Amino acid sequence: MMNPRLLIAIVAVAAFGCSDGGQLTEPTSEPDTDPSFVVSPPGRGAGNARTKSYEVTIENLTGGQPLTPPVIATHRRATRIFKVGRAASFELKEIAENGNIDPLVDALEANRHVASVVVAVAGDPPPILPGGSVTVSITSTRGANFISFASMLICTNDGFTGVDSRRLPKRVGQTLVLESDGYDAGTEINTEDFADIVPPCPPLTSVPSSDPGTGMSDPSLAEGDVIRHHPGILGGDDLMPGLHGWTDPVAKITITRTG
Numbered sequence: 001m002m003n004p005r006l007l008i009a010i011v012a013v014a015a016f017g018c019s020d021g022g023q024l025t026e027p028t029s030e031p032d033t034d035p036s037f038v039v040s041p042p043g044r045g046a047g048n049a050r051t052k053s054y055e056v057t058i059e060n061l062t063g064g065q066p067l068t069p070p071v072i073a074t075h076r077r078a079t080r081i082f083k084v085g086r087a088a089s090f091e092l093k094e095i096a097e098n099g100n101i102d103p104l105v106d107a108l109e110a111n112r113h114v115a116s117v118v119v120a121v122a123g124d125p126p127p128i129l130p131g132g133s134v135t136v137s138i139t140s141t142r143g144a145n146f147i148s149f150a151s152m153l154i155c156t157n158d159g160f161t162g163v164d165s166r167r168l169p170k171r172v173g174q175t176l177v178l179e180s181d182g183y184d185a186g187t188e189i190n191t192e193d194f195a196d197i198v199p200p201c202p203p204l205t206s207v208p209s210s211d212p213g214t215g216m217s218d219p220s221l222a223e224g225d226v227i228r229h230h231p232g233i234l235g236g237d238d239l240m241p242g243l244h245g246w247t248d249p250v251a252k253i254t255i256t257r258t259g
Helices: 006-010 090-098 102-109
Strands: 052-060 071-075 114-119 133-140 146-152 159-167 175-180 182-184 251-257
Touching (some): 114 133
Antiparallel strands (some): 071 146, 159 182, 175 251
């Protein structure tokens, strides 16, 4: 049974009647030390100093890939949610394979280096459809000068997009624009079969299917690889390159400091 918060990400199952870091527009800079990936002992947050506020807009640039509601966090340098070439955390795997935001939200909220966590729900249904966008407000505190987000590419086995540990705009009124690519979490074989993909994929892309889909990981499909740039949709089974495929970037992120 799916966790209630998972339904925020893939509630389109019911709505449609179903049965059941990267190449950015700015150069990246690596942290001075190897940070923890998500999991950190519980603490009191990133500080109690004056709160800073930001408006964040995430736009789906693809022609046929819906995105789950992004999990967005402001945090200190010591926390990251993914890195190309590293194994995906359990929390990221759950988003990339199952659209399950619960583990990542819970881990971020318990992380002493994280200032704020927001799930950016686009509408009803919540996914960000191709060409659509969502805008949310988020805050940070002293020392929490970085922003990260992750969102599933719904019509993939374990695809996602996101940015990791990018510096927030420093001045009120300053805007930062980033672009994010499609990534493969390296945790599940890309069967491209609707039976192995979350149930909202066919109805969200207007493709008839009798496959119920799944919101659970299948151990027999476990890949055990590392995060890498996604090879795209190859058309090996149910997914169609002309409909579900994309060219990078897949999302545009606009961050403006508002206070």
